[in-house]
Amino acid sequence: MEKRGRIGIPRALMFYRYFPFWQSFFETLGWKVVVSNGVRQKGKIVYFEDSCLPMKLLVTHAIQLKEKVDHLFIPRLVSLHRNYIMCPKFRGAPDIVRLATEGHVPILNETIDLREGEGALLQSYLKTGKRLGATKKETKRAYLEAKKTFNQFQKEWKDRINRLPTGRLFEMDIPTPSEGSKASWRVALIGHPYNLYDADINKDLLTLIKSLGMEIITSDSLSEEEIERGVRDLSKEIYWSSGREIVGSLFNFLSEGVDGVIFPTSFKCGIDALLQEFIKRRLKIEGGPSIPLLILSFDEHTGREGLVTRLEAFRDVMEQRRSDGQIAVS
């Protein structure tokens, strides 16, 4: 079928959570989806002052796409949960990209603010559909199809992350393998999705973790209720959507039993700086000081060599703990 045109999706930020939804939505509406390449294969990171690496990568990827597509899709993400908000940088993301691409390509930038209720998500996509010339009925059908694809993808996530190479995780035509080798350790990986899955940020941390015999669990395979349970009894409120997810999933994993926790963070991210301190303190309270916790800070200068050494040391601590008879926290 002849495509209506090309929608560019930068391989950055919440691509690493919602790409299955976005791809399905636009393809059902008859558009071809074009995704940017990683910077390791294509050029250098675009620098601008005082920004975290994930935002620099968004701009870099958008610039890569600007000549190749009819629209860029960069939604204005204000809130993804009823009572929580996104980091303010997400609100400005479409404007930053517009400046960086010099207005070269139209940006589909409808606001997503779920503080307005569940229906706000559909409303946002209806506006996007309208801009692309789709009817309400066509857009609703694409939205429901996208939801189905996304839910299925989330269900398979644990197998995908542990059994596929990092570069293949979001290739939707690659089926999820059902068999894999048995890991020695069960490790919770917490953090913003882009810090966890973008190899240009974390130097392909996933491959290193798996090569050391660790099985990875992440918040992607938890339900909203499970995450909520983890933050329900906190004395201090967390305002950020990502903070809620990181802390809520951490406490869920601790209650289920894990051997260790890895928290990749972005240098220059205020939210990560606060969460680090909060998590360190809570881990001492909840599980005693012996739960191995590895906090990794990434920016564009981080090297891979130091990372390997730190991961090996982390695994050694888990090993020691096991030989001392301390089993996974539960």
Ligand code: SF4
């Ligand atoms: S949450 Fe942190 S890493 Fe993410 S965009 Fe905001 S400042 Fe950057």
